[in-house]
Amino acid sequence: MIISDSQRMWFTTQLLSYYKLSGRTLPWRTDSNLYKIWVSEIMLQQTTVKTVIPYYEKFINAFPTVLKLSAASLTEILLLWQGLGYYQRAKNLYLGSRIISEIYQGAMPGTLNEWLKIPGVGLSTASAILAIGTNQYHTILDANVKRVITRFFTISSNNHPSKYNKTLWEVAQKLTSKEEPGDYAQAIMDLGATVCLNRNPECGKCPIHLHCKAYISNSVQNYPEKINRKPKTTYKEVCLLIRNQHNKYLFVRNDKNKLLESLWQPPTFPWPETNKIPTLDSINGLFTLHYPEFRSGKIVTLSKITHDFTHRTNDVYPFCIHTETKKNPTGTWLEIEEWKSIPVSTLYQKVLKAYLSVEQS
Numbered sequence: 001m002i003i004s005d006s007q008r009m010w011f012t013t014q015l016l017s018y019y020k021l022s023g024r025t026l027p028w029r030t031d032s033n034l035y036k037i038w039v040s041e042i043m044l045q046q047t048t049v050k051t052v053i054p055y056y057e058k059f060i061n062a063f064p065t066v067l068k069l070s071a072a073s074l075t076e077i078l079l080l081w082q083g084l085g086y087y088q089r090a091k092n093l094y095l096g097s098r099i100i101s102e103i104y105q106g107a108m109p110g111t112l113n114e115w116l117k118i119p120g121v122g123l124s125t126a127s128a129i130l131a132i133g134t135n136q137y138h139t140i141l142d143a144n145v146k147r148v149i150t151r152f153f154t155i156s157s158n159n160h161p162s163k164y165n166k167t168l169w170e171v172a173q174k175l176t177s178k179e180e181p182g183d184y185a186q187a188i189m190d191l192g193a194t195v196c197l198n199r200n201p202e203c204g205k206c207p208i209h210l211h212c213k214a215y216i217s218n219s220v221q222n223y224p225e226k227i228n229r230k231p232k233t234t235y236k237e238v239c240l241l242i243r244n245q246h247n248k249y250l251f252v253r254n255d256k257n258k259l260l261e262s263l264w265q266p267p268t269f270p271w272p273e274t275n276k277i278p279t280l281d282s283i284n285g286l287f288t289l290h291y292p293e294f295r296s297g298k299i300v301t302l303s304k305i306t307h308d309f310t311h312r313t314n315d316v317y318p319f320c321i322h323t324e325t326k327k328n329p330t331g332t333w334l335e336i337e338e339w340k341s342i343p344v345s346t347l348y349q350k351v352l353k354a355y356l357s358v359e360q361s
Contacts, residue, residue, distance in 0.1 A: 001153065001167060003174045011152075011208060012177040012184060018207040019187030024049070024194070027057055029186070034108035034133040035066045038096075038118075041125050042089050046310075049193060055084050066108065069093065070101035074262055078343030085346070091262060092120030112138060128189075131181040139173040140185050144192025149175065150223040151196060151214035157225055234313045236271040238278055239305075239351055240287060241320040242294075248333040251342065259309065264339070265348040267331070271317060277304075278317050287321055291329060297322040302354055307347040318351045 023029075026049065028040035039059060043052045059080050063069040069077070074094050081090040096118040100108065109115050115126035127138035149155065149171050157164035177184035195205050201220055203209045214220045242250040251264045269286060271278060278286075280299050287296050300320040307314045334342075336359070339352055 001155070001171055003171065008175055010211075011175055014207045015187040015191065016177065016180055016183055019183055019190060022190070023183075023186060024190050027053060027060075032133050034129060036060060037129050037133045038108070038121075039093065041128050042093055042120055043084065045089060045120075045125070046086055047084065051084070055081070065106070066097050066100050067106045070097035070106075075343060078262060079341075082343055082349075083346055087260060087263060087345070089120060092118075095119045096121070108133075110134070128185055131185045133182070135180070135182040137176065137178050137181045138185075139169070139176045140189070141169055141172045142189065142192075144189045144196070145172055146224055147198065148188055148192045148196045150225075151201075151220055152208060152212045154213040154217065154219065154223060156223075230311075232308075232311060232313050234274075234315055236274060236315045237268045237317070238271050238283065238286060239266050239268045239316050239318040239348070240283075241266045241318060241351075241355055242287075242291070243320055243322050244325045244333065245323075246333075247335065249336055249339075250329070250331045251334055251339065252331040260345045260347070262343070263345045263348075264332070264342045265344060266318075266351070268316070278319070283319050283321070287323075291323075293327055293329075294323045294325055297324070300358070302351075302358060305347070305350050305354060307350060314347060316347065316351060318355065320355060 026040075028036045040052070040056055043056055043059075062076075062080055063072060072094075074091065077090050077094050078087065081087060084090075099118060100106065104114075109118065110130075112123075112126050112130060115121050115129060116123065118126075121129075124140045124142050128140045128142070130136040131138045131140065146168055149168065153171065155164070155167060155171070175188075191206065191208075195202050203212070203215050203220060206212070206215075209215045212220075214223050240250075244250075250267060252267055254260045254263050254265055267290070269290070273282075280301070283299060284296055287294070299322075302318040302320065305316040305318060307316070332342075336352070336356065339349075344352070
């Protein structure tokens, strides 16, 4: 795609002027601290600024430097991350902090190639960190940037996703300000996040709308092209709140399901009978199969819990089983309120809160 120098200059000038007048005041923009920018960029992956801000502030308060973060445990980090979702990001920050502390002695990487070796950092994220933090000339292409440039130039994929992505990178690079790449990166992200919205864009507030091809052709909602996503699958499972004679409950660390990896939860098992609800007999059989050394007693049935993830829905059938134990299985036994001291996903927090409401009623 041909973009003239005058077109590029007009585009970047408008965005930079817009940013100087209307740029957002965000906690990670108070200085050019690469550590804080890195944390914010990881948190902002697939998450809105409004959601991120309170988590970011708590995180930086707890771990003000990369050395503090690298000295923390993954459990401490996940506790602060609870509710933000996409927990692999928290693990990536932890692993990245260890690399930065060990290889760079706590000094933040200063080149694109160095950042690309940090877990969870792709080309756009690495470019954003360096452009915003050091004003190096690097190009970003997150969802906000894609939305702005696909609408402005009415760029279609034409069912060639790899060619389409290559075109977007080329256009984004041509438009990036060589003089003020940091401010430009923040300007175009702000424009996409606050004006050129995915739904109900506020074109009248856009500094470039008079030359936007999608606006001129009244086709703004056609860009970016909608991806035909596969319908969400529903994953069914049984959750067993196993209560021993000391009124403690069994918790296990999830090391199998990467979706919630390293988080704690009561034992869960897939429920293959998609058209049937678990019965007390089936739950007793499941419990005996997995915990043959235990003697099952009273079983309390709780209401089904449904939780939506990005690409799937979980239906959880929770049951509390009273048991007597002599030999404890792998896991940790906690009093029911103690789950608040370990990292637990929003899904299983729902389960535990539902159980507590029944117990206390």
